[in-house]
Amino acid sequence: MTRSTEERLRETLDALAAGIEAAPPAYKKARAEWRRRERRRRLVLAVLIAIVFALADLIGLWALNQTRDHDPIIFDDRSRIHQTDPATGVIPP
Amino acid sequence: MTSPLIRAQQAAAEPDEALATLFQTQYAGMLRLAVLLGADDAEDIVAEAFYQLYRRWKKLRGADAAVPYLRSVVCNLTRMRLRHLQVVRKHSTPETAQPPGISAEAEALLHDDQRALVAALKELPARQREALVLRHWLGLREAEIAEAMGISAGAVKSHTSRGMAALTRVLEERR
Numbered sequence: 001m002t003r004s005t006e007e008r009l010r011e012t013l014d015a016l017a018a019g020i021e022a023a024p025p026a027y028k029k030a031r032a033e034w035r036r037r038e039r040r041r042r043l044v045l046a047v048l049i050a051i052v053f054a055l056a057d058l059i060g061l062w063a064l065n066q067t068r069d070h071d072p073i074i075f076d077d078r079s080r081i082h083q084t085d086p087a088t089g090v091i092p093p
Numbered sequence: 094m095t096s097p098l099i100r101a102q103q104a105a106a107e108p109d110e111a112l113a114t115l116f117q118t119q120y121a122g123m124l125r126l127a128v129l130l131g132a133d134d135a136e137d138i139v140a141e142a143f144y145q146l147y148r149r150w151k152k153l154r155g156a157d158a159a160v161p162y163l164r165s166v167v168c169n170l171t172r173m174r175l176r177h178l179q180v181v182r183k184h185s186t187p188e189t190a191q192p193p194g195i196s197a198e199a200e201a202l203l204h205d206d207q208r209a210l211v212a213a214l215k216e217l218p219a220r221q222r223e224a225l226v227l228r229h230w231l232g233l234r235e236a237e238i239a240e241a242m243g244i245s246a247g248a249v250k251s252h253t254s255r256g257m258a259a260l261t262r263v264l265e266e267r268r
Contacts, residue, residue: 005257005260005261008206008207008264009229009257009260012207012214013129013226013230014230015203016128020128022125024121030116030140030143031112031113033144034147037144038148
């Protein structure tokens, strides 16, 4: 029974496929469309990257601007600057 | 001796020629595949598949990998389209909802039994339908079907046997 269904399915699919009109469009036209889409995709990608960079810059600048003057953000060496060197007898080079 | 400029032009022309040949030889087959899988906009799907091939041409393993890649893209896009249509149908009124797929003109040439088989095929889940079409229309091996569908060979066997059992049941009920 399954064998018979397989054969009938094959015949049906062949008959259906034969009834489908499928002439390929002009290749040059299709290729021009692919190139246009590819250019557009790259342009959109470049704009998105530029926007992300600009946003990151702006956020960084805003964060820097929020801090008080003379307030070290990353390294705080004030304690070491004002600290006296221990008298170990070792002379720094 | 060829100059570097001529060699560069030849290298650029070779993929273009290969793509042009593929487009001429495979377009009809891919369009028929998309229709048999149930796509209502087969031409758009095939155009998108060729664009994806154009984009990834340099990343392909070789020219031999182009046809399996195209087949795989057509299967994926058709499945996505069918899922989208299912969602649309769920939220639309019964009058506006139309089942996607094979046109009435193409079906008009079929016998009653064949029409019943097509109707049963439309009712199958997308994966089972894909497995049956790839197996019985394209005559692909299990490994090739698995590659096209992005699943394991065991899953292909399962989808094929379940789909075939459902079709057999429908044909038996008609007798």
